[in-house]
Amino acid sequence: MRTRLLDKLNSPRDIRKFEHRELQQLAEEIRQEIIETVASNGGHLAPNLGVVELTLALHLVFETPRDKIVWDVGHQSYVHKLLTGRRNEFHTLRQLDGISGFPKRTESDHDAFDTGHSSTSISAAVGMAAARDLKQDESSVVAVIGDGALTGGMAFEALNHAGHLGTNLIVVLNDNEMSIAENVGALSGYLSRMRSDPKYFKGKEDIEHIISRIPRIGPNVVRVLERIKDSFKYLVVPGMLFEELGFTYFGPIDGHNTAAIRQVLQDAKNHGGPVLVHVLTRKGKGYQPAETNPDKFHGISPFEVKTGEVHKEDGPPSYTEIFGGALTDLAKDNLEILAITAAMPSGTGLNRFAKEFPQRFFDVGIAEQHAVTMAAGMATQGFKPVVAVYSTFLQRAYDQVLHDVCLQKLPVILALDRAGFVGEDGPTHHGVFDLAYLRHIPNMIIMAPKDENELRHMLKTAVDYAGPVTLRYPRGAGVGVPLDAKLDSLPIGRAEILRPGQTLTLLALGTMVYPALEAAEILAEQGIDLRVINARFAKPLDEEAILEAARNTGGILTIEEHALHGGFGSGVMELLEAHNLKAIPFKRLGIPDEFVEHGPIKVLREKFGLSAEGIVAAVLENFKLSRRTPGKAKILIGNN
Numbered sequence: 001m002r003t004r005l006l007d008k009l010n011s012p013r014d015i016r017k018f019e020h021r022e023l024q025q026l027a028e029e030i031r032q033e034i035i036e037t038v039a040s041n042g043g044h045l046a047p048n049l050g051v052v053e054l055t056l057a058l059h060l061v062f063e064t065p066r067d068k069i070v071w072d073v074g075h076q077s078y079v080h081k082l083l084t085g086r087r088n089e090f091h092t093l094r095q096l097d098g099i100s101g102f103p104k105r106t107e108s109d110h111d112a113f114d115t116g117h118s119s120t121s122i123s124a125a126v127g128m129a130a131a132r133d134l135k136q137d138e139s140s141v142v143a144v145i146g147d148g149a150l151t152g153g154m155a156f157e158a159l160n161h162a163g164h165l166g167t168n169l170i171v172v173l174n175d176n177e178m179s180i181a182e183n184v185g186a187l188s189g190y191l192s193r194m195r196s197d198p199k200y201f202k203g204k205e206d207i208e209h210i211i212s213r214i215p216r217i218g219p220n221v222v223r224v225l226e227r228i229k230d231s232f233k234y235l236v237v238p239g240m241l242f243e244e245l246g247f248t249y250f251g252p253i254d255g256h257n258t259a260a261i262r263q264v265l266q267d268a269k270n271h272g273g274p275v276l277v278h279v280l281t282r283k284g285k286g287y288q289p290a291e292t293n294p295d296k297f298h299g300i301s302p303f304e305v306k307t308g309e310v311h312k313e314d315g316p317p318s319y320t321e322i323f324g325g326a327l328t329d330l331a332k333d334n335l336e337i338l339a340i341t342a343a344m345p346s347g348t349g350l351n352r353f354a355k356e357f358p359q360r361f362f363d364v365g366i367a368e369q370h371a372v373t374m375a376a377g378m379a380t381q382g383f384k385p386v387v388a389v390y391s392t393f394l395q396r397a398y399d400q401v402l403h404d405v406c407l408q409k410l411p412v413i414l415a416l417d418r419a420g421f422v423g424e425d426g427p428t429h430h431g432v433f434d435l436a437y438l439r440h441i442p443n444m445i446i447m448a449p450k451d452e453n454e455l456r457h458m459l460k461t462a463v464d465y466a467g468p469v470t471l472r473y474p475r476g477a478g479v480g481v482p483l484d485a486k487l488d489s490l491p492i493g494r495a496e497i498l499r500p501g502q503t504l505t506l507l508a509l510g511t512m513v514y515p516a517l518e519a520a521e522i523l524a525e526q527g528i529d530l531r532v533i534n535a536r537f538a539k540p541l542d543e544e545a546i547l548e549a550a551r552n553t554g555g556i557l558t559i560e561e562h563a564l565h566g567g568f569g570s571g572v573m574e575l576l577e578a579h580n581l582k583a584i585p586f587k588r589l590g591i592p593d594e595f596v597e598h599g600p601i602k603v604l605r606e607k608f609g610l611s612a613e614g615i616v617a618a619v620l621e622n623f624k625l626s627r628r629t630p631g632k633a634k635i636l637i638g639n640n
Contacts, residue, residue, distance in 0.1 A: 004029050012059040012083050012110070023258050027052045031286040033090065034078050039305045041094050042424060043101050044075035046284040046297040047146070050176050050255070054144075054279055055079035057261035058172070061269060062140050068112040068128050072121035072145040072155075074102035075299070076174070077111075084110035094424035096599035101425060116428020117396065118366045119152025121145050122171055126162045129169045140170065140269055147175045148343060151365030156245075162274045163246020170268050171247070171276045174255065176283045176294075242276045251278025256285060295346060299425075316480035319452055319473045320417055324349025326456040326487070327386060327415075328356055330463055335360075336384040337463065340375055342368045348388035348417050368393050372400035372412070379410035384463055391416040391431025391472060398437055405468050406443045412469075413462045419448070419472035420511055420561035421605065426598030431472070432591050436566030438470050439539050445469045445492060446538040448510030452478030454536075460487040474511050474561070476601065495542035501531035503625055504585075505549040505556045506615065509535045509568045512559040515605075518612035519619070528625050538568045541575055550576060555585030555623055561610055564590040587622045589615065 005022055006029040008014060018026060030052050038045045056079075058069055064084065071077045081099065082090055086108065092098025103111040113124045125143035132139055145155060150173065162169050239249025248271060250264050261279060268275040283298070284290025289308025290297035303310045331337040331353065339353045340362045354361040364371045368389060375385035394401070394416060405412045419431040438444055445465060449455040455473050462469040498513070499520055508516035513534045520530040531553055533545060550556055556576075558569035569588030576582055591608055605611050609618055619625075 006030060006033060006082065006087065009083060009087055011085055012064060015056060015059060015083065020259060023056060027056060027258070028286070030079055030082055033082065035287050035305060037078075037090055037093055038300065039303050040091075042299075042301045043094050044078070044299050045287070046290045046294040047076040047176075048078040049285045049287055049290055050281040050283045051076045051144075051174060052079050052285070053256045053258040054172070054174060054261055054281060055083065057258050057265055058142065058144070059083050060258075060262050061265040062142060065109040065112070067140040068125070068142065069110075070113045070121040070125045070128070070141070070143045071103050071115055072143065072149045073118045074115035076144075076146070077103050080110070081108075084108055094426075094598055096597075096603055098598075100598060102428060114428075116426070117393065118149035119145075119155040121149070122155050122158035122162065125169060125171070126158050126165070126167075129162075129167045130165065133167055140168070142170045142172060144172045144174060147173065148366055151343070152367060153369065159242070159245045159247070166246065166273055168272050169274050170265070171274070172265075173251070173276060173278045174281055175252065175278060176255075176281045239276065239278060247274045247276040249276050249278065251276075252280045253278065255279040255281035316452065316478040318349075318477050319455060319475070320347070320349035322349075322452040322455055322478060322483075323388070323415060323417070323459065323473065324352050326459050327388075328353045330460065330487070331357055331360065334384070334463065336382065338362065338375075338378055338383050338385045340364065340371050340385055340387045342366055342371045342389055342393065344388070344390070347390070348415070350388055368397040369400050372397040372414075373404045375412045376400070376404040376408065376410050379405075379412050380408075384411055384413065386413040386415055386462075388415040388417065390422075390429070391419040391434045392422075392429050394434065395437065401438070401444075401468075402441050406441045409443045409467045411466050413459075414468070414470045415459075416470060416472040418475045420474045421596065421601045422475050423601045423604075424598045427595040430596050432561070432563050432596065434470070434472055435538050435560070435562050435568055436570075439566065439568075439571060443468055444539060446472065447490075447536060448472050448538060449536075450479075450496075450508075450510065450513035450534050451481045453481045453483050456483065456487055457490055458536075461489040461492070464489045465492065472510065479514060490536065493537050493540035493542055495536050495545045496534040497531065497545065498534050499530065499532035501529040501553065503529040503531075503554050504619065504623055505531040505533060505553045506559060506619075507533050507535055507546065507549070507556055507572060508559040509538060509562075511561045512610060512615075515610065515612045515615055516559055519615035522612060522616050523619060528619070530619075535568065538571065541571055543575060546572060546575060547579060547581070550579075550581050550584050554625065555587075557586075557615070557618060557622070558588045558590075559610070559615060560588075560590045561605070562590055563593070564588055565593055585623055587618065589618050 005026045031049055034048050062069060086099055089099050094101040099107060102116045103114060105111050105114055121143040122145060125141045129141045132141060149155060239251065242249045250268055253264050254260055264277055268277050282291060283294035301310050327339065338360045339350050341348050341350050342364055343366045345351055345354055345363055364374065371387050375387050378385045394414060416434055419434060422429045422431065438446055447458045449458050458471050462471055498517060506516040506520060516532050520532050523530055531549060558572050560568040562568060567590055569590060589609060596604060
């Protein structure tokens with residue numbers, strides 16, 4: 001049994017001792033380590049398998065942490081983690097208290113920038129390069145960005161500025177959508193070698209200088225040659241867009257040939273100025289199920305290595321599936337309904353809609369800002385656009401929601417999937433800020449269902465409403481309740497009293513409704529009679545139900561899977577203040593002023609007291625209640 005080279009790695013310097021054959025062996029070992037770990041823990045498999053040789057080449061040429069490598073999104077950074085001293089901790093990937101699935105500066109000096117959302121790497125790298133120049137440093141800065149992330153407008157803003165600055169910066173475009181055709185690769189490889197050779201640039205300048213000095217005709221000849229050269233380059237060089245932005249373009253390069261990438265990266269480093277290296281890779285490289293179905297294995301739950309089949313537990317369908325099915329059903333009878341996604345048709349449950357109504361489905365790429373304003377434009381023309389997006393990614397389009405949708409009171413529906421905790425993807429992906437950045441915007445309606453059946457009715461409510469609506473719902477399986485055959489609109493701003501009671505009111509939103517009901521049952525056994533209200537709406541609040549509870553029960557505990565600052569509970573507190581009811585016993589239960597790390601959703605809810613047991617504890621710790629038979633109980637002590 002041969003010794004694993006991977007076990008000998010403690011820093012990136014170690015791989016510089018390996019010969020080409022050993023680097024090939026190391027690449028195989030890295031792939032196997034990633035496959036086995038992701039099969040156990042879940043994670044981003046296909047992107048990481050596609051960048052093994054590229055990552056090796058980067059660390060062969062550049063010396064982190066002195067040189068900076070910025071990974072866009074960061075879901076392709078597993079190889080980098082293995083090479084930079086985290087091999088022994090790699091089995092804890094994405095586990096509670098383990099290493100993150102994304103680059104994290106607090107985790108390693110080799111991680112130059114925290115990432116998790118796309119299209120940010122070039123901007124961060126430009127900032128680092130500018131700071132380096134101010135410090136008169138000689139280090140290199142490299143941004144690694146995928147072709148998908150390059151669809152984000154921020155990436156082009158950064159490219160434009162980098163070209164203007166003209167500073168030393170290398171952008172590696174990891175293109176995993178194109179195949180490596182031999183004829184294209186040979187021609188572009190020749191052009192790259194020619195352009196990276198210093199003799200070419202010196203020779204070109206010398207020839208132009210000589211011709212320009214020919215009496216009378218010299219300058220005209222140079223201009224003609226420039227036009228011919230540019231016309232030829234537009235025809236045969238695929239990187240002209242980048243050259244027009246001020247970059248020197250090398251590529252395309254076979255992204256699975258470590259020696260070739262290493263040489264081009266070294267040439268780019270020596271060349272100076274803004275350089276773009278175009279690398280062609282294959283997502284899922286080395287694992288057949290992932291190569292065959294890269295979308296499925298982009299981000300995946302634990303699976304069986306031999307078959308590639310995901311470990312599934314029997315249970316109800318996910319909220320995502322329920323949403324996608326309900327939207328498709330509603331669209332059959334309503335031709336005004338359109339669906340928009342920002343490169344997430346599967347993740348947002350729009351696959352079925354796209355298949356049945358391809359002309360009414362729009363995938364705009366990683367461009368949330370464009371998606372929202374495009375929807376606003378559609379709404380002005382009588383359509384009912386539904387923008388399906390993860391809660392965390394709508395943060396990127398705040399200005400568009402405010403100015404382009406709400407200011408004009410346009411009937412755009414924002415379907416926010418993954419609202420609340422998302423689990424192992426961690427702080428960049430938890431959807432725990434949407435209420436705070438949406439609740440204060442005039443004209444916005446915000447709903448959150450207690451279960452999958454209510455989600456369907458809320459979607460019908462949103463479709464019937466003539467203005468902006470946000471519908472936020474969690475990741476994962478539904479509660480398992482029966483689904484009504486007929487969908488009805490809910491009265492806007494009307495809560496639902498699920499359990500009568502006089503001792504105290506539990507005012508719960510969305511995912512917290514069923515834990516609140518469970519907590520009420522536990523406390524009922526102790527003689528504490530709680531009222532449970534399903535708020536349904538974070539905006540507008542059901543003022544009548546809340547004020548009645550404030551006046552006629554012993555106090556209110558609000559419960560939300562969201563940040564406490566600016567969230568649902570804050571809205572209730574504002575309502576009580578407006579009606580001079582600040583003195584009633586009142587407590588908010590939610591997420592404190594901190595970023596939540598990665599971990600299983602159930603564990604995170606327990607950690608922050610957002611479980612039935614946590615709610616029971618909050619009631620007993622914050623409200624001193626007399627225990628007696630049903631009827632209004634007396635509050636002995638109430639703490640805010």
